[in-house]
Amino acid sequence: MAPTNRNPEPLESYRSGPDEHGHFGLFGGRFVAETLMPLILDLETAYTEARQSPEFQHDFDYYAAHYTGRPSPLYFAKSLTESLGGAKIYFKRDELNHTGSHKINNTLGQILLAKRMGKSRIIAETGAGQHGVATATVCALFDLPCVVYMGATDIERQAPNVFRMKLLGAEIVPVTSGTGTLKDAMNDALRDWVANVADTFYIIGTVAGPHPYPAMVRDFQSIIGREAKEQMLAAEGRLPDTLVACIGGGSNAMGLFHPFLDDPVQIVGVEAGGFGLETDKHAASLTGGRPGVLHGNRTYLLQNEDGQINDAHSISAGLDYPGIGPEHAWLHDHGRVDYVSVTDSEALDAFQLCCRTEGIIPALEPAHALAHVAKIAPTMDKEQIIVMNLCGRGDKDIFTVADALGVEI
Amino acid sequence: MSSGDRIQSTFSRLKKEGRAGLVTFITAGDPDPKTSQQLMAQLPDAGSDIIELGMPFSDPMADGPAIQAANLRALASGASLMGTLDMVRRFRENNSTTPVILMGYFNPIYQYGPSRFVTDAVAAGVDGLIMVDLPPEEDEELCDPARTAGLHWVRLVTPTSNEGRLKQVLQNTSGFIYYVSIAGITGTRSAAASAIGEALATVRKHTQLPIAVGFGINTAEQVRETGEVADGAVVGSAIIREIENNLDASGCAKPELLDRVTGLVSDLAGGLRS
The missing domain is CATH 3.40.50.1100 (Rossmann fold)
Structure with missing residues (x-):
């Protein structure tokens, strides 16, 4: 069975992660199909540049204040x-x-990055629909087509959010594969991304996924x-x-x-x-x-x-x-x-x-x-x-x- | 015979025969352990040169609907990683020449324990591994121990692998290269043979290893076309769909399943033996 490296020794800083390979100690990393690796590496480079760009920071702050209401x-x-x-x-x-x-903090950051990278199509996964709505919202704002993967069961349970996303112009793809839940929605979003690598940006909704997503979403949040x-x-x-x-x-x-x-x-x-x-x-x-x-x-x-x-x-x-x-x-x-x-x-x-x-x-x-x-x-x-x-x-x-x-x- | 030899001797034999090889994919334990074991045993005689055996996983992210369903069928009928290794062990009781490559996702192996897994895989008669979610960046997880134990590490090369990336991907690769002909998941689109030929020319500049091509190869004609530019053609979803087509309403194997599936494999193999 896999080890649990529980280590009670205190560190000098708990804000230093991840390392250059995207690891937080044992955790994190980039466990993805080879087709996606060049994209993940591009994304990491683009995000590193964006973080240091005053223009990117200015845009992020501007929309946070005037659009989100921060x-x-x-x-x-x-x-x-x-x-x-x-x-x-x-x-x-x-x-x-x-x-x-809070989901909009992240979707704004990621869509600004997508624009910067010249991507022309956005995909996302959603469970309750909050991240899906936040993604559909910024896609409407920046005029990019948006496809949201959502478990078929969740679509039934969260009808108001489904309609909200549709009003915002997003296409909702019901996910029936596997058990039709959030994890399957994420599987299907990854499958879409593998098949549409040239133009598509995947806006992941949480601090998970391959590096650099966990660090990037954390930074935006x-x-x-x-x-x-x-x-x-x-x-x-x-x-x-x-x-x-x-x-x-x-x-x-x-x-x-x-x-x-x-x-x-x-x-x-x-x-x-x-x-x-x-x-x-x-x-x-x-x-x-x-x-x-x-x-x-x-x-x-x-x-x-x-x-x-x-x-x-x-x-x-x-x-x-x-x-x-x-x-x-x-x-x-x-x-x-x-x-x-x-x-x-x-x-x-x-x-x-x-x-x-x-x-x-x-x-x-x-x-x-x-x-x-x-x-x-x-x-x-x-x-x-x-x-x-x-x-x-x-x-x-x-x-x-x-x-x-x-x-x- | 050591595990490393089977892949090499198979490709040498194919070279002598002047043809490309047929690589057939099935998911271990699909639709049930007994049928799957019988099917595996019959694949070589039906014309399969190399067997790629899928290790069932609940969340097969690189696979299309057909293989996803096969994974779930296998798991529902009690498949496990230990069961997969056992299946190879039984297969080897009657077959010592056909290479067996295990393909799958890392988590079941991670839970089993990578070092225990490579030891047990070698003992069972496995020749190589194809791991979908372990890129070169994560080589120390399984690639390094597997190669040390004598297993081949067959890497996926994709249309998104540019020349710089290609060098990194080819490092630590052995046995053969698996060229994924489309950017996408299994069992969906097909690439044009001409596009594949061009891509393989680039890959061959960087490696002497044989190259098998997979994803989107469904028919004997596509197998034949692929065989003209590559050293092997991999067929997965088409075989899995034939299994699916021969299940009864309750999901159990119909009596004719084995004949139908081996019939399809013979037909596919015919594309390479003119």
């Missing part, structure tokens, strides 16, 4: 804090972004953590004690965490526990999986003894993925970030708590983070501070929630 507020959730009776709770409100989640740090210093004159974010692939979490990795801040990632880790119906790759290779990178995966990938389960379609970004896997093994899990029913409770105490309908994804906040806040001092990434709004989830609560709408 910076997103860092909001003191007073009612929730009082109701839980412990640490002060702040929300980083990325649900207020245009398109309703790190705007969340950089803002949060500045805003926290302005509001409280100090850093928070604890950061909490939910994790499917892990892009919103990595965006919040990365700027704080070398600071004296406790960091917690919350995986989707589904029906519970003791069942086989969950999406907790770190706590319930082990290292393996899928979708171009080595990371923790839900899999059987023979290395066949298991289906994930979560009430939240956005967390329903059997893997996790390789940098999270590395931070997990080094013990720099604590990874915990929250079940479907705990997330549902937190979802309702947020609606009632703060008048905010959160997405089911950050409801998982909130469920963990609700567990730890009461055990902390009133002077202590938690920052939670409220990475998406819940409009898309009201049907799922109604169904889970046995309500007909």
Whole structure:
């Protein structure tokens, strides 16, 4: 069986990865078909150049401010804090972004890069549809054709987002191969990319995939953590004690965490526990999986003894993925970030708590983070501070929630 | 006979016969272990010069619908990497000459343990490996231990491999080169023979190794055309589709499956033996 190199020795910096081959220790890498290798290498070169380009940075900042609406507020959730009776709770409100989640931070960065590289066609995979909507949005803005791969089951569950993507001009391809889930949507997007290498740019939605995607998506999402740090210093004159974010692939979490990795801040990632880790119906790759290779990178995966990938389960379609970004896997093994899990029913409770105490309908994804906040806040001092990434709004989830609560709408 | 010799002696024999070889792909355990074992045993007599045996994986990213379905059928009928090695071991009880190349994705081998895998593969009678998702950048994972153990490492060269890349890809490659004739997945489009000929001329500038061409070769005529420019023609999806066409409504092999599939292989092989 594959080794788990859990190494508790502290490092000088946790912000140094990946190495030049795209490895975060054991994790990451470029496990792709040879047809894609020249493209992956081109992408890496183009991204390295773009990062150093003032013009690229200017465009990214411009659209972040004027199109997405950044910076997103860092909001003191007073009612929730009082109701839980412990640490002060702040929300980083990325649900207020245009398109309703943090996903747009990344799609804007990648489409600017695609334009720079002269690509004329965009593809993406999506689970809940948030990344698909964010990709379709920037494709409409920059007038590029957009093809979104989405599991056939998810298409049924997420009808509003499917229609949203269509309104934005995207073509939705239902994925029935394999088990018709997010991992299969990613397989089919990779198959499309292999067949259309000359003109197509693949906008991956999370901090996973072959190098340079995990680092690139992290960099685009790190705007969340950089803002949060500045805003926290302005509001409280100090850093928070604890950061909490939910994790499917892990892009919103990595965006919040990365700027704080070398600071004296406790960091917690919350995986989707589904029906519970003791069942086989969950999406907790770190706590319930082990290292393996899928979708171009080595990371923790839900899999059987023979290395066949298991289906994930979560009430939240956005967390329903059997893997996790390789940098999270590395931070997990080094013990720099604590990874915990929250079940479907705990997330549902937190979802309702947020609606009632703060008048905010959160997405089911950050409801998982909130469920963990609700567990730890009461055990902390009133002077202590938690920052939670409220990475998406819940409009898309009201049907799922109604169904889970046995309500007909 | 050491594993390395089978590939070399096969290509030497083909050279003497003045023809290209037929490489046939099947997925181990598709549609069930028994049928798959029988089919493998019959492939050489049907005209297959080299057998490429797919190691089933739940997420075969470089494969089209036909081979994806074959992977899932095999897994549903209990296939595993250990089962695949066992299949080769049994095949070798009655065949010591036909090269067997295992093709697949890294994760099942990674879970099995790469060093244990190469030892067991050599012992079972495997001659070489084709790994879809291990580019030269990841050679230390499996390529290095496999070559040390005496297995051939057959690399995929693609239309996107420019000359600089080609040098890197050809390094550490042995046995033969597998030229992927299209940028795409298995069992979909076909490339024009003239385009393949041009591409192979470039590859031959950099290597003396035999070259087999695959992806999109479905008919005896395409096999014949490919055989005119390459040392081998690989057929996969067409064989897999013939298996699929001979399953009953519940997905079980019909009695005529073996005859139909070996009949197709004989037909394909006919394209190379005028």
